[in-house]
Amino acid sequence: MEVRMTPHRALYLLFAALAVALLTLPARAQWTPPTPEELSMTSQPEVPGAPAVYLYREEVTDDDNHNYSIYARIKVLTERGKEYGTIELPYEAGGHAHIEVTEIVGRTIHPDGSIVPFTGKAFDKLIEKTKDNRFMAKVFSLPDIEVGSILEYRYRVRFEDNYFISPEWLIQSKLFTRKAHYQWRPTVHSLYTREKGQINSVQWFPLLPPGDAVKLQTYPPIGQQGPRSVITLDIASVPPIPDEEYLPPITFASYRVLFYYSEYNNNTEFWAKEGKNWSKEKDRFIGPGPAVKAAAQELAPASDPPIDRLRKLYASVMKLENTDFTREHTSSEEKADGNxxxxxxxxxxxxxxxxxxxxxxxxxxxxxxxxxKAYLSTVTSRDHRLFLQGFLSLSQLDSDLAIVQVDGKDLFFDPGERYMPFQHLAWTHTLVRGLRQTDKGADFVDSPGETFKFSHIQRLADVQLDAHGEASGSIRFIYSGDTALNWRQRALRGDQTSLNRQLSESCERLLGKGTEVKVVSVDKLTDYEEPLTVVFSVKGPIGSTAGHRLLISSDLFEGMQDPTFTAKDRKYGVYFHYPYFAQDVVRVHYPPSMTVESMPKPLNTQFQKMASYGMKVEQAPSYYTIRRDLAVGEVLFPKEQYGDLRTFYTGFEAQDREPVVLKAAPVSASNGGN
Structure with a gap:
C-alpha cells in the first residue's frame, strides 16, 4: 500500500523570534484496542467485495515541533487485502527540509485477538533520483497477516527546525474509511518568507462531502505568544477513490483539503499580485538579450511573412537539446564546458x-x-490535475506555453514539448486554465483545444491467407498529432531496440496471441511536422475455424479487443485524453481453395455530433477489403450522456467483431487419395 507522506507545497520560513518555546501535543494511547465487531467482521456493506477497509486514519501536524504523525488501522477482508501489509512511506531526501521518517512501529492483530508485533526494520528504497534530490521510500512489512487480521501502524515525519510544511489532507484513498481524524496546529510565532516578508494568515481550500467541514478553534495567548489555533476535521464513512475507466484526473474528483500560509487576504488579491510578480520575474529571464536578438535577425529576416518567421524560430528551438527528455548537466559538467x-x-x-x-x-x-508581441503562459497539465482558482498557490501551474500575436490574433505554441508540431499543443496542455502575461501584468487564460483531425492514426493491413488459415504480409501504422508524439517521446527515453520492442508489442496486443510481429521500418521519427510511419511484417493465425469455415473479425485491429464500456451506470462522466480520428483498411487475400460465404453489412452510426463510425466492405474475386472510420470529437462526456454513449460504443464494437466467413472448397473425389 502507498501512504502519501511528503506534501508537494512547502514554504521555507524563518522564526521572527530568537528563542522558541516548543509545545507538544497531548499524548494519546499508542494503540487502539480492537472491538469484538472489528475482530469478527468479514465485509463492509458500503463496498461489497472490498479487499480491505480503513477502520481509522489519523494525521496530526505540529508546526512548532516541526513534524507530523500518521496512524492507521486496516482490516483485511480478502486474500488480496493482505497486500496492504506492505507499507511504503515516500519522502524526499535532500533539499532544505532534511525530511526524516522516524518512530515506525506496527503490529498485526489476528481475528482471535492475539497480537504479533512488528520487530523488523524498514529499508530505504530509491524511487527516483534528480539533479538535486532523491525521492525515497521507507518500506516495511507487518508480520503474520491472514484474512481477518487488523493491521496497525504509525510513524512520524520530522523536518528542519526553521522549516514549515503546510499539510495536504488527502481524505480519500483506495480503501473505504470508517473514521478519520485530521489536525493541524499552526505555529504561534510570526513567520517570514525571504521573498515576501511576513505571513498574515493560514488558509485552506476544501473539497469535502456535503455536511463535512474543517473546524477552526482559537485559544487565548499564553505569555508573550499570540493566540493558538487548532484546525481539525473529523469525518466518517469516506468512500474509496472512484475506480472507473476514463476518469478525469483523480485529484480533481477526490475529497481533500489543501492548506497554505498566505500574506494575502482573498482570492482576487492573491492572483493579481502573484500573477504580476510572476510576470515580472519571467520578463527578467526572457529578455531578450543581445545573443537572442542577433539570432532572431539571422533566423527570421523581416522580409519573410510573419508566420514563416515564427516557424523558423520555432524550428531553431526544436533543434536544441531538451533536458526534460535527456538529462540535466551537473554543475561540474557546466563548469568544465565553461558555462x-x-x-x-x-x-x-x-x-x-x-x-x-x-x-x-x-x-x-x-x-x-x-x-x-510574445507572452509566456503557465498552465496546469491535465494528465494529473486541473486548475483550482480557489487554491491560492502557483505550485499547481506546472507547464509553460508561448503566446504570440499575429495579425491581432493570439497563437499558442508548445516548444517545451519535444517534437510538438508548430502551432499545436500537447493534449495535456489543451483545454486547461492558467496564467498568462499581458501588457499590464498577468491574467487568467484558457488554452485552446485541438480538432479530432490533429490526432490521426491510420492502420493498413495487407495479408495473404494460405489454405490452413495462416496469414502473412505487412501492416503499416501512420501516426499524426498526439498519437505520433507519444511514440517520438518514448524513443527519447530508450534506444531503437526498446522502441521496436514496444511497437511490436502494441501491434501484437491488437492482433492477438500467436501472431509474430516484427518491425520492418520506422520513418520520420524525428521529423515532427510529418506523420510517423511504422511498417511491420506479420505472420500467424487471424481467425478461428468452424468445420470447413474460417471466421475472421471484420476489423483485425479491433475485433479482439475488450468492450470499452461494460458497466451499465457510472458515477462520473467519461473523460478521453484527446479527440482523435482512426482509420483502418484491412485487405485479406485468400487462396483459390476458399470462397466468401458471408460478409458483414455496412454500418454508419453517430453519437449526436460528438462521434461517428462507419464501416464498408469491398469484395473482389480473390480478396476483400474492410474500411473503418471512427471519429471522436470531444474530450468530456457528462454522466447524463453515458447511457447513449455506451450504446453507441457497444453497437460499433459489435460490428468490429462481426466475422467475414470464408468457406473451404470441398475436396473432389478424384483428389481424395488412395
Missing amino acids: KEIRNTDDILTRKRGSGAQLTELFVALARAAGF
Whole structure:
C-alpha cells in the first residue's frame, strides 16, 4: 500500500523570534484496542467485495515541533487485502527540509485477538533520483497477516527546525474509511518568507462531502505568544477513490483539503499580485538579450511573412537539446564546458540546451526579438490535475506555453514539448486554465483545444491467407498529432531496440496471441511536422475455424479487443485524453481453395455530433477489403450522456467483431487419395 507522506507545497520560513518555546501535543494511547465487531467482521456493506477497509486514519501536524504523525488501522477482508501489509512511506531526501521518517512501529492483530508485533526494520528504497534530490521510500512489512487480521501502524515525519510544511489532507484513498481524524496546529510565532516578508494568515481550500467541514478553534495567548489555533476535521464513512475507466484526473474528483500560509487576504488579491510578480520575474529571464536578438535577425529576416518567421524560430528551438527528455548537466559538467549559472535566455541559447520551460522562454524571447508581441503562459497539465482558482498557490501551474500575436490574433505554441508540431499543443496542455502575461501584468487564460483531425492514426493491413488459415504480409501504422508524439517521446527515453520492442508489442496486443510481429521500418521519427510511419511484417493465425469455415473479425485491429464500456451506470462522466480520428483498411487475400460465404453489412452510426463510425466492405474475386472510420470529437462526456454513449460504443464494437466467413472448397473425389 502507498501512504502519501511528503506534501508537494512547502514554504521555507524563518522564526521572527530568537528563542522558541516548543509545545507538544497531548499524548494519546499508542494503540487502539480492537472491538469484538472489528475482530469478527468479514465485509463492509458500503463496498461489497472490498479487499480491505480503513477502520481509522489519523494525521496530526505540529508546526512548532516541526513534524507530523500518521496512524492507521486496516482490516483485511480478502486474500488480496493482505497486500496492504506492505507499507511504503515516500519522502524526499535532500533539499532544505532534511525530511526524516522516524518512530515506525506496527503490529498485526489476528481475528482471535492475539497480537504479533512488528520487530523488523524498514529499508530505504530509491524511487527516483534528480539533479538535486532523491525521492525515497521507507518500506516495511507487518508480520503474520491472514484474512481477518487488523493491521496497525504509525510513524512520524520530522523536518528542519526553521522549516514549515503546510499539510495536504488527502481524505480519500483506495480503501473505504470508517473514521478519520485530521489536525493541524499552526505555529504561534510570526513567520517570514525571504521573498515576501511576513505571513498574515493560514488558509485552506476544501473539497469535502456535503455536511463535512474543517473546524477552526482559537485559544487565548499564553505569555508573550499570540493566540493558538487548532484546525481539525473529523469525518466518517469516506468512500474509496472512484475506480472507473476514463476518469478525469483523480485529484480533481477526490475529497481533500489543501492548506497554505498566505500574506494575502482573498482570492482576487492573491492572483493579481502573484500573477504580476510572476510576470515580472519571467520578463527578467526572457529578455531578450543581445545573443537572442542577433539570432532572431539571422533566423527570421523581416522580409519573410510573419508566420514563416515564427516557424523558423520555432524550428531553431526544436533543434536544441531538451533536458526534460535527456538529462540535466551537473554543475561540474557546466563548469568544465565553461558555462556559468543560467541567468537568462542568452545562456540557454549559448548552451544549446535547456529544460522544456527554459526552451519555451527562449522561444518567447526570439519572437520578441523578431518584433512580435510574445507572452509566456503557465498552465496546469491535465494528465494529473486541473486548475483550482480557489487554491491560492502557483505550485499547481506546472507547464509553460508561448503566446504570440499575429495579425491581432493570439497563437499558442508548445516548444517545451519535444517534437510538438508548430502551432499545436500537447493534449495535456489543451483545454486547461492558467496564467498568462499581458501588457499590464498577468491574467487568467484558457488554452485552446485541438480538432479530432490533429490526432490521426491510420492502420493498413495487407495479408495473404494460405489454405490452413495462416496469414502473412505487412501492416503499416501512420501516426499524426498526439498519437505520433507519444511514440517520438518514448524513443527519447530508450534506444531503437526498446522502441521496436514496444511497437511490436502494441501491434501484437491488437492482433492477438500467436501472431509474430516484427518491425520492418520506422520513418520520420524525428521529423515532427510529418506523420510517423511504422511498417511491420506479420505472420500467424487471424481467425478461428468452424468445420470447413474460417471466421475472421471484420476489423483485425479491433475485433479482439475488450468492450470499452461494460458497466451499465457510472458515477462520473467519461473523460478521453484527446479527440482523435482512426482509420483502418484491412485487405485479406485468400487462396483459390476458399470462397466468401458471408460478409458483414455496412454500418454508419453517430453519437449526436460528438462521434461517428462507419464501416464498408469491398469484395473482389480473390480478396476483400474492410474500411473503418471512427471519429471522436470531444474530450468530456457528462454522466447524463453515458447511457447513449455506451450504446453507441457497444453497437460499433459489435460490428468490429462481426466475422467475414470464408468457406473451404470441398475436396473432389478424384483428389481424395488412395
